[in-house]
Amino acid sequence: MPIYIICKGHNGEFQAPNGEENTIQSACRRIAVGCKLIQCLTAEKLAESGLGRKTFQLENDLNTQAAECTVFHSQLSVERARRLSPEELWEHFGRELMMSPLGSNNRKFVAFLSCTRYIPNGKKPGTYEEILSSMEGHVALGGGGLAIFGTGCLHTWPRGVEEVVPRFLNVTQVDTQYLMDDSCFRGTYGGCFSTTLGSVCHELGHTFDLGHTEGSIMGRGFDNLNLVFTVHTKNDNEKLDKEKNKRVSSPASKASAQHATVSFTKVLNVSYRAPSPIRKPINKFNRTPDSPKRKLSFTDLSIRSSQESIASDTVDESQTTSELSGDLTYWTKSCATILAFHRWFNSEAPQNKSINLTFENATKTLSSSAGVCVVELRDSSGLVVTTWQPQRCSSFQLPPGSIGHQVTTLVAEDSVGNLVKQTLST
Incomplete structure (x- = not known):
């Protein structure tokens, strides 16, 4: 359910450059379009993975009389909200x-905070x-039933479908004396739209139980959504490196502290605190452009009747249909599999309460x-x-030493x- 949160004492207008509409109605239109783009992206990327065209439902899909984005008036004061940390806001x-009255275990929220504010300190x-140090009320966190975001770059988002492509291609430079630049160092309005829309997709992934990955949408592979929704050939994409709205593929520019995953239950519990955000010169994985990419272990995708017939395989995550076609945006195989069989993506699937998935710790x-479809081992940061x-094996035992x-x-x-x-215990 898309939500626009207005804190007590705030007029609901998001920060925007002169001449850009920033009313409550404009915010809701932008959020509604953005959520539909992510809904579309999710389905198309699952289809590219060979798992069918599935996606999540929006509130308006179920009830056409419902608002495409609901305005929520919070009792939290704007002054207090701007002092809270991202985890506290979440x-x-x-x-x-x-x-x-909106609360329900059958509803997840994607919320945007109207009072986000960028206050420059006089230097670029x-x-x-340094960008975050100038922000108040900024947040990008997701998990359980809530993904929540600041609106520092909402002014770069489209108000309607007809604006989608022009907004992605907008090479207007962000004036950091007045506005937040969240473009993965591209410095353009189009870059801000692409990166922040991708960030929303990433955090929504956490609400559907996805962990972090190296690369892909659940890593730092969400900056290039502009390449998904605009028409470029592979040769065109090579030329984009020289343009203002270039694709982002350098490990140095993409290295990032990925957004935090938080658990969301009736008794709220923050299970993972956000690490220090990105520094442009630092490569999080200590990898140069010429060094080999880390590989994750996958199994053969052919149908198996027992665990003994499973042959381990190793897949370079970068060699996916999406990357080879040039848009650099994809779900890893395990993320795509989790989504494809997830109950939030299969509302018409039979709910047989007699079927349980169990884990015997003694025998692992x-x-x-x-049938078990996907198994992941994650570290303390949530990285797969x-x-x-x-x-769909009826049983699966973790290999010794895994x-x-x-x-x-x-x-x-x-x-x-x-x-x-x-x-787990070792």
């Missing part, structure tokens, strides 16, 4: 929304930390009569370290959307 609004920011074995796709010292959590899903999240 926790407060998560609780307030769930305690309101050189790192993302998963069991489900519906290893993954298998057993193709739980290294960095692994803390197992996440698995079966073919009817049952999920297991288990803390």
Whole structure:
């Protein structure tokens, strides 16, 4: 459910350059269009992964009389909101929304905070930390039932479908004396639109139980959404490196502290605190452009009847249909599989309560009569370290030695959307 949050004492107008409409109605139109673009992107990228064209539903899809974006008037004062940390904002609004008439276990929220404000300090920011140090009321966090964002770049988003392509192609330079630049150092309005829309997609992924990955939408591979929605050939994309709205592919420019995953329940609990944000010169994975990419372990995708017939395979995540076609935007195989079988993506699937997915810690074995579809091992930051796709095996035992010292959590899903999240001991 798209939400526009207006704090007590705020007029609801988001920060924008002179001449750009920034009313409450304009904000809601921009948010509605952005959510539909992400809905479309999710379906198309699942289809590219060979898992069918599935996506999440928006409130207006179910009830055409409902608003495409709901305005929520918070009791939190604007002064207080601008002093809170991102985690505190997520926790407060998560609780307030769930305690309101909108609260429901059958609804997830994607919320935008109207009072986000950029206050420059007189010098051009050189790192993302410096940009964030000038922000008030800025947040980009997702998990459980809530993904929440600041509106520092909402003015770059389209108000209607007819504006989508022009907004992506907008090479107007961001004046950092007045406005936030969240473009992954491209410095343009189009870059800000692409990166912030991708950030929303990333955080929504966390609400659907996805972890972090190296590359892909759930890593820092969400900056190039402009290439998905605009028409460029592969040769055109090579030329974009010399243009203002260039694609972002350099490890140095993409290295980032990925957004935090937080758990969202009736009793709210922040399970992972956001690391220090991106510094442009730093490569998080200590990798030069010429060094080999880290590889994750996947299983053969052919149908298997037992665990013994599963042959491990290694797949370079960069060699996906999306990357080879030039848009550089994709779900990893395990992320795509989780989404494809997720209950929020299969509302018409039979809900057989007699089918359970279980994990026996002593033998490190998963069991489900519906068949185990995907297994991930994640580290303490939520990064996927290893993954298998057993193709609906009734049982799957973790291979000996697969739980290294960095692994803390197992996440698995079966073919009817049952999920297991288990803390592991080596």
